[in-house]
Amino acid sequence: MRAETGSNSWSSRPFPSPRRPALRVVGVMLGLLGLASCAAPPPTDPDALAEYKEANDRYEKLNRKAFGITMWANKYTLRPVAKAYIWAVPRPLRNAFGGLYQTMNEPVVFFNDVGAGRPRRAGDAFVRWCINMTVGIGGLIDVANYAGYKHHDNDAGLTLATWGVPSGPYLFLPVLGPSSFRDGIGYGIDVGLSPWNYVPRGYGLLTFNWAYNIMGTINGMATNVDALDQVMKDSLDPYATIRSAYQQQRKAMAEAIKNDHRATVPDWYHTK
Amino acid sequence: MQRFIPRRHALALLAALATMPVASAWAVDAGAQARSFVTMFGSKLVGVVNSDISLEKKKQDILPLLEQYVDVDAIGRYCLGRYWRTATPDQQARYIKLFHQVLVNAITDKIGDYRGVTFVVGTSAPSGDDTAVSTVINRPGQPGADTQWIISTASGSPKVVDVVGEGASLRLTQRQDYGSFIARNGGNVDALLRALDKQIANHH
Numbered sequence: 032m033r034a035e036t037g038s039n040s041w042s043s044r045p046f047p048s049p050r051r052p053a054l055r056v057v058g059v060m061l062g063l064l065g066l067a068s069c070a071a072p073p074p075t076d077p078d079a080l081a082e083y084k085e086a087n088d089r090y091e092k093l094n095r096k097a098f099g100i101t102m103w104a105n106k107y108t109l110r111p112v113a114k115a116y117i118w119a120v121p122r123p124l125r126n127a128f129g130g131l132y133q134t135m136n137e138p139v140v141f142f143n144d145v146g147a148g149r150p151r152r153a154g155d156a157f158v159r160w161c162i163n164m165t166v167g168i169g170g171l172i173d174v175a176n177y178a179g180y181k182h183h184d185n186d187a188g189l190t191l192a193t194w195g196v197p198s199g200p201y202l203f204l205p206v207l208g209p210s211s212f213r214d215g216i217g218y219g220i221d222v223g224l225s226p227w228n229y230v231p232r233g234y235g236l237l238t239f240n241w242a243y244n245i246m247g248t249i250n251g252m253a254t255n256v257d258a259l260d261q262v263m264k265d266s267l268d269p270y271a272t273i274r275s276a277y278q279q280q281r282k283a284m285a286e287a288i289k290n291d292h293r294a295t296v297p298d299w300y301h302t303k
Numbered sequence: 304m305q306r307f308i309p310r311r312h313a314l315a316l317l318a319a320l321a322t323m324p325v326a327s328a329w330a331v332d333a334g335a336q337a338r339s340f341v342t343m344f345g346s347k348l349v350g351v352v353n354s355d356i357s358l359e360k361k362k363q364d365i366l367p368l369l370e371q372y373v374d375v376d377a378i379g380r381y382c383l384g385r386y387w388r389t390a391t392p393d394q395q396a397r398y399i400k401l402f403h404q405v406l407v408n409a410i411t412d413k414i415g416d417y418r419g420v421t422f423v424v425g426t427s428a429p430s431g432d433d434t435a436v437s438t439v440i441n442r443p444g445q446p447g448a449d450t451q452w453i454i455s456t457a458s459g460s461p462k463v464v465d466v467v468g469e470g471a472s473l474r475l476t477q478r479q480d481y482g483s484f485i486a487r488n489g490g491n492v493d494a495l496l497r498a499l500d501k502q503i504a505n506h507h
Contacts, residue, residue, distance in 0.1 A: 078385040082482055122444055182446075265409060267498050271483030276471040283470025 070200075087201050087211075088274060094203040098270045101205050102263070113252035125253060127171045132247040133182060134163040134170025135227065142224045143185040147193040151293040155180050184284065187224065188217030192285035201274055209277035334427035337434035337454040340461040342424050344372045345438065352417050362411040369410060374455060374462035375403050381464075382477045383492075386485050390492045398492070401499040408506050419443045432457070433464060 070089040074080050088094060117125070137160040144153035159175040159182065167174040176182065191213050192198070199212025210218065222228065230236060266272040294300075351364045369375070379402035380387050390398065425437035433455040439447040453465035453472075465474045481495055488494035 079486070082385065082486070086479065086483070126444070265502075266480050267484040267495070267502075268480050268487065272476055272480040275476045275479035279471040279475065280469055287470075 086271070086274065087198070087278060089200040090202065094201065094274075095270055097203045097205045098273075101203070101208070102269075104206070109248070109252045110256060113249055113256045116249050117253050117256070125250060128246055128250045129254065130163070130167070130173045131170040132243070132250060133173075134160065134167065135243065135247075136225070137163070138226050139221050139224045140183070140185045143187055143190045143221075146187070146190040147185065147288055149288060149291055150295045152183060152185065152288070152291060154295060155183065156185070185288065186214075186217055187220035188214030188281070189285050189288055191217055192281070193288050198278070198281065201278060203270075203274075209273055211278075211281070214281065333429070333434050333456070336456075337436050337452075337461060338424055338427050340372075340454055341436040341438060341452050344368070344463070345422050345424065347372075349420050349422060352414055352420055358415055361414050365411060365414065366407065369407060372462055373406075374458050374464050375399075375406055377455065377457065377462075377464050378406065378474050379403070381474050382481055383495075384478045384482050386482070386490070386492050386495075389490075394492050394496065397496055398499075401496060401503065404503050405499055408503065417442060435467070 071092060073083050073089075120128075137156050141153055141156040141160065144150075144156055158178075159180045162175040162178060162180065163170045163173060166172075173182070188211070196213050198214070202210045202212065202215055204210050204215065207218070227240070262272055262276075263269050347368055348365070351361055351368070354361070356364070376399055379399050382402065383390065383398060387395065419442065421441045423439045423441070425439065427434050427436045429435070430453055433453050436452045436454060438450050438452060440450050441447045449469060451467035452463055453467065454461050455464040456462075457464075465472055467473070484498065485492060485495050
C-alpha cells in the first residue's frame, strides 16, 4: 500500500485509491498477464527506435486509453472533491491528516527497507512508527521528524529494483495511475505487507478503515492536484510527460536506496 | 625477456597517469566553481522572489537573470531532440524564439507560489560533461525539495542547462513531451511550432 507522503512525486500516487486488497490485486495481476498479447511492433527507423526504447512503452495504445478514462473520471469525481477539501481544510490540518496516513503506511516502508537490506532506513521507519503512533497521536503530529527521523518512501517495486529486477514496460493502470510491470507486482506485495489488512474486522474497524481510506485518497489528491493541473495545462502531450517523469523518478528513488550506505549506529558513535 | 607492457602502451599509460592529477584538480575546480555559481544565482533569484515588490515587478526582475544565467538556447535544442536535425534553419529559429517565451512563462508562473524561500547548497558531482550541484529548496510549511542544478560551461561561462527535481530532469521530460507530440503529428515540426504559438497566445 502506498501512502501519500506530501512530496510532489509521481511515485506518491496522484491517483490514490481505497484499499480493497484482494480484488484489486487480482485485477492488476490479470491485467499484467493480459497485456502480453497486445504489444505494438517497435519502429524500424534508428532515431525513432531510440525514442521508443527511451519511452519503454510497448503498450502505449492501451495505456493511453487507460490514461484518457482515468483523467476524464478524475476531472468529474476526485478533482472537484480535492479542490473543495483544499478550500475547506487549512494546510496545517491537511498536513496532519497526511501524517496520519503516512504513519499507517510506515510498516510497509519498514518491511521493504528490510527487504532491500538497508538497516539504517528500516531503523528510521521503525522509530518513526513508534514515536508517531504514540507521542505523535497516530501520526497527526510528525514528532519523529522533529526528533531527526525524517520520512522516506519505500515500496515493494523499489525493493525489487534494488534486487536488480528490471522495471519491465511502462503501464498506466486505470485509476491507480503510472506504473510498470515490476511496480504493479510490487503494489500487490505491498497490500500483503500492510498489517491493517490482517486486523479482524468488526463494525467499528470497518468504519474506521473506510474513513481512513477515503480521507487518505482525498488528502493524497489534494497534495498532487496542483502539480497534476499544471502538467495537464503546460504539456503538449501530458501522457508522455507523466510517463517520462514517473520513470525517471522511480529510477532515481531506486538509485538513492542502492547508494544509501549509512551506518546503523548513530553519527556520534564514530566521532570522538 | 618478454615485456609485460609494450612500449606504446607504457607511454600511453604514463601520459594518462601524468594527466590524472590535473584532471582531478580540474574536477575539483569545476565543482567549486559550479557550487559558487549556484550560490550566487540562487541568492539573486531568492532575493527577487522573497522581496516585497509586486508580482509583476518580480517577473520583470527575473527576466535579465534568466537571460544571463540560463542557457535557454542549449535547453531548447536539447528539448527538440532528434527533430532539431531535421528542422529547417527557419523552423529552428522560430522554435528557439518560441521556446524562450515558453520557458520564461513557465518560470514566472511559479514565482507566486514561492514566498519565504530558503535554499541550501549541497555537494557537486560531475554529470557527463557538466556539473551537478545539489540543493534543498525550503518553503514554509512544506517538505524540502531536493533539486539538482546542472551547470555547463560550454557557452564560455557557467550557465544552468537543466534542473532535476525529485529525480526527474526537466529538459528530458520536456524533450519526451515534445518528441511524443511531434511523432503523433506525423513528425511535423510545424505542428509543434503551432502548438507553442497557441500555448503562448493562451497564456495570461
